[in-house]
Structures are given as structure tokens and as C-alpha cells.
Amino acid sequence: MANDGLSAGAAARRLGVAVTTLRTWHQRYGLGPSRHEPGHHRRYTVEDMVRLQVMQRLTAQGVAPAEAAAWARRSPGPEPDATTATDAAPASDSPAPASGASAPPSGSASGSSARASGSLAPGDSADPALRAAAAAARESILALVESGAMIADVGLGDGRAGGGQTIALGPRVDPAARGLARAAMRLDGPSMRYILESAVTHRGVISAWTNVMMPVLIGIGERYEATKRFVEVEHLLSRAITEALSIVPRPPRELAPRVLLAAADEEQHTLPLEALAAALAENGVPSRLLGARVPSRALVDAVDRTGPAVVVLWSQLPGTGNVAQLGCLMALPHPPLVIAAAGPGWPLADLPPTVTPLSGLAEAVRVVSSAIA
Incomplete structure (x- = not known):
């Protein structure tokens, strides 16, 4: 990334999302560009891009955007101390600012003040799995930044493909299935593999198949029956599932299959x-x-x-x-x-x-x- 930062268009291409998505994240959740020079548009810095990719990684796993943004705003700054981490108030899902207004960038004075008061950090009720996911996203993305390998394939794919094209999964579906459905409809293979491999590794094949894979496969099938479209989604998802299932270690070759x-x-x-x-x-x-x-x-x-x-x-x-x-x-x-x-x-x-x-x-x-x- 150039030292002077990225424009909104360049940042959107790097992340694989629409520019309108970046504007929404900026106006609604304060995840905007922080570098500003008089007479020029604001630019996205490396730190801004890290926050956006944490946002992407968590929403891909089905985390609510407001909560994902609260975690993202904590990256890549210094780790909070024990008091801040345990006593912070829950993040509020406040409505978007009025048109034309923008939330303060996380690097600004007002953003720092809010973070110090705990209003931007998820509270004690946050799911431990969410904490782990956020930490994993943050650490992996920071490692990429430090190594100079800021790649786009950890993102959610092209948000422009979303456009009202959703998969109906029901109100009680597993959050990981929701994240998988979003990534599938955006034809985002890397995010699908990340979600699927995490489910297989941490839950086991039966749970991953029943709670994550099957609901999305059924949902896509129903969309096809209704529209005769999205064959490409089913094909890419099927391939991602095959790859995820293949990571399960096979028994020793000395054991003859019966x-x-x-x-x-x-x-x-x-x-x-x-x-x-x-x-x-x-x-x-x-x-x-x-x-x-x-x-x-x-x-x-x-x-x-x-x-x-x-x-x-x-x-x-x-x-x-x-x-x-x-x-x-x-x-x-x-x-x-x-x-x-x-x-x-x-x-x-x-x-x-x-x-x-x-x-x-x-x-x-x-x-x-x-x-x-």
C-alpha cells in the first residue's frame, strides 16, 4: 500500500467490496478513512484496512455488523488492559448518522475518547467464540500487514454481487451458516473455505454438515427452484465443501477399507x-x-x-x-x-x-x- 494511503475505490478493490459498502461502514460504524490532507479526499491507511478486514472476517462468520465493527475498531491499536477488556460496556447498535454526517474515525481524538470510555468495546456478554474469532482475525491480518502481504483473498468477495440476492435460512440458523450463505452469494471462495474449514476442525464433520453446510445447500436449492438462477453459487459452494471435508485426516493406509x-x-x-x-x-x-x-x-x-x-x-x-x-x-x-x-x-x-x-x-x-x- 502506498504511504499516502488508498482512495475509496482502491480500498474497495483491494477488499473486494463495493464502494457503497465502505461508505455504509464509514457512516454507520465509524470504519472510515483516517488520513486527510487539506484539499484532498480522505485516504485509507494500513491501519484502516486492517480494521476493515477484521470487519469482513467476522461478518463472514455471521457476527452482527455492529458487534463486528466494535471489534474492528479495536484493531490494530494496543491491546486493552484487563480492566478495559472486562468492564467495558456492550457495544450499542446505534442508528446511522444523518445523511452526510460521518462517525469519527477510530484514530481521531473523539474515537479514542469513546474507546477509552468503553463504548466501542463489546462487553462481558460477548460470546467467547466471538472473542476468539476476533483475536484470530486481528492477529492473522496484522501478520499479513507486517510481512507486506496485504492480500484481498481474506475478504468477503465482491459486495456488488449481493444486491438483494440472499438465501433464506430461517431465524434460528447457525451464525456460521449465515456467514457461509453471504460468502456463497458473493462467490467468495476464500471466505467459504475459511468458514467451512473452521467448522469442520472445531465442531467435527457431523455438526459442520448438519448445522452449517446443509442449511445453505438447501437454501441455494430453493432459490434455484424459484428463480432458475445461482447454479454458479451452488457449484462454487460444493467445491468449497469438498475441499473442507478433505482436510479431515484419513486413517492409516495399513487399515484396509471395509x-x-x-x-x-x-x-x-x-x-x-x-x-x-x-x-x-x-x-x-x-x-x-x-x-x-x-x-x-x-x-x-x-x-x-x-x-x-x-x-x-x-x-x-x-x-x-x-x-x-x-x-x-x-x-x-x-x-x-x-x-x-x-x-x-x-x-x-x-x-x-x-x-x-x-x-x-x-x-x-x-x-x-x-x-x-
């Missing part, structure tokens, strides 16, 4: 199987994942060669849930101990009694793990 996972013939959806493979790995159970559109003959050949104890066949759509595929496995001279039908595409009433229906990821992990114990 579980075979496959999508039914003509079935192209595989994310649920990828989640199952990762959740099993998390529990020390190796598996083979054949992927999408596995013909019956190929499935039978794979079972014949590897002799798995468990086969899970996934069907997402009714058109791919052909019970005859399961019959091919049952007709083998030495069929698997457990043949499981997973996914909403299977006609439950028509499943043979020897086929185990699976209704969710947690149940699938429990059934599969028990079968090979």
Missing part, C-alpha cells in the same frame, strides 16, 4: 457421500468412495474385487433410486454384511427387508461403524 460408498446409476450428487467418508475417517473408519453415476455392473465388480462388509448406495433424486441396483448386490454369492440405501431418492416402501435405510449422517456413521466393529 466400507464402499457409491452413488446410484445416473446419480450425480456426491457431497453427502463425501461427508460420510470424512465423518467415518474422523472415527477411524477407512472407506472407498467410487463417486457419481456408478452403473450396477461396475458396482458389482467393485464389490466382487474388494469384498466390503458394508456398501452404502446414495440416491438424491427419485429417478435414480432404482431398487434393482440393490437387488444386484443382494444376488451376489457373498453379499456385503450390510447393504444400505441412503438419500431421499429411494422409495422406502419398496426396499427389500434386508436393505438398511439410512436417514441422516449421524445414523449412517453409527450403522456403518457398528457393522465393522
Whole structure:
């Protein structure tokens, strides 16, 4: 960044947001440019950019903008002492100033005074997870600044793609899912991976899948059904989920996989199987994942060669849930101990009694793990 700071347009490009977003953050939350020379527009300094990126990182995780801004205004200044950190009053979500008015920059005298009084710092009621997220965002971004590597890929992507394009998730959805939905609609791959990998690492695969990934996937699916748009959002999100699930360490190669996972013939959806493979790995159970559109003959050949104890066949759509595929496995001279039908595409009433229906990821992990114990 040049020594004289960045213009609003340059700062917006660096962060990957619209200039109007910067204006909103300036007017409503006091996160504006602090460098000013008479006769020139204000410029964003390195410290200003750090604050803005903390704001981005926290809102990506579903933190309310007012609270995220309160944390951002504390960066990258000196760490508060114990009294300030514990006795500060909660941040207020005050309305935006009148049009044309701007909140004092955090580096100004009035901003320092407010910070000293505690009005800009979240109080004791702040979620410990929020405190940790803010600290992590602050430290990682400061490290980038100090190394001269102020990169834009930790931001929220191009805010101009938002424009009323939202995903309805419901009032009680996990905050991380809200952050993921925002990043997805802005086609911001780095933020999606950050949120997803954090969820997988700190919550585990089952919780991350159930509470963070699935609500957003369902929401995007519903938006597509209503508008026939946003295929690009679903594709990028799916890729980010695949990458996040791949960070789960796999069992040692010495353990021979006794579980075979496959999508039914003509079935192209595989994310649920990828989640199952990762959740099993998390529990020390190796598996083979054949992927999408596995013909019956190929499935039978794979079972014949590897002799798995468990086969899970996934069907997402009714058109791919052909019970005859399961019959091919049952007709083998030495069929698997457990043949499981997973996914909403299977006609439950028509499943043979020897086929185990699976209704969710947690149940699938429990059934599969028990079968090979």
C-alpha cells in the first residue's frame, strides 16, 4: 500500500467490496478513512484496512455488523488492559448518522475518547467464540500487514454481487451458516473455505454438515427452484465443501477399507457421500468412495474385487433410486454384511427387508461403524 494511503475505490478493490459498502461502514460504524490532507479526499491507511478486514472476517462468520465493527475498531491499536477488556460496556447498535454526517474515525481524538470510555468495546456478554474469532482475525491480518502481504483473498468477495440476492435460512440458523450463505452469494471462495474449514476442525464433520453446510445447500436449492438462477453459487459452494471435508485426516493406509460408498446409476450428487467418508475417517473408519453415476455392473465388480462388509448406495433424486441396483448386490454369492440405501431418492416402501435405510449422517456413521466393529 502506498504511504499516502488508498482512495475509496482502491480500498474497495483491494477488499473486494463495493464502494457503497465502505461508505455504509464509514457512516454507520465509524470504519472510515483516517488520513486527510487539506484539499484532498480522505485516504485509507494500513491501519484502516486492517480494521476493515477484521470487519469482513467476522461478518463472514455471521457476527452482527455492529458487534463486528466494535471489534474492528479495536484493531490494530494496543491491546486493552484487563480492566478495559472486562468492564467495558456492550457495544450499542446505534442508528446511522444523518445523511452526510460521518462517525469519527477510530484514530481521531473523539474515537479514542469513546474507546477509552468503553463504548466501542463489546462487553462481558460477548460470546467467547466471538472473542476468539476476533483475536484470530486481528492477529492473522496484522501478520499479513507486517510481512507486506496485504492480500484481498481474506475478504468477503465482491459486495456488488449481493444486491438483494440472499438465501433464506430461517431465524434460528447457525451464525456460521449465515456467514457461509453471504460468502456463497458473493462467490467468495476464500471466505467459504475459511468458514467451512473452521467448522469442520472445531465442531467435527457431523455438526459442520448438519448445522452449517446443509442449511445453505438447501437454501441455494430453493432459490434455484424459484428463480432458475445461482447454479454458479451452488457449484462454487460444493467445491468449497469438498475441499473442507478433505482436510479431515484419513486413517492409516495399513487399515484396509471395509466400507464402499457409491452413488446410484445416473446419480450425480456426491457431497453427502463425501461427508460420510470424512465423518467415518474422523472415527477411524477407512472407506472407498467410487463417486457419481456408478452403473450396477461396475458396482458389482467393485464389490466382487474388494469384498466390503458394508456398501452404502446414495440416491438424491427419485429417478435414480432404482431398487434393482440393490437387488444386484443382494444376488451376489457373498453379499456385503450390510447393504444400505441412503438419500431421499429411494422409495422406502419398496426396499427389500434386508436393505438398511439410512436417514441422516449421524445414523449412517453409527450403522456403518457398528457393522465393522
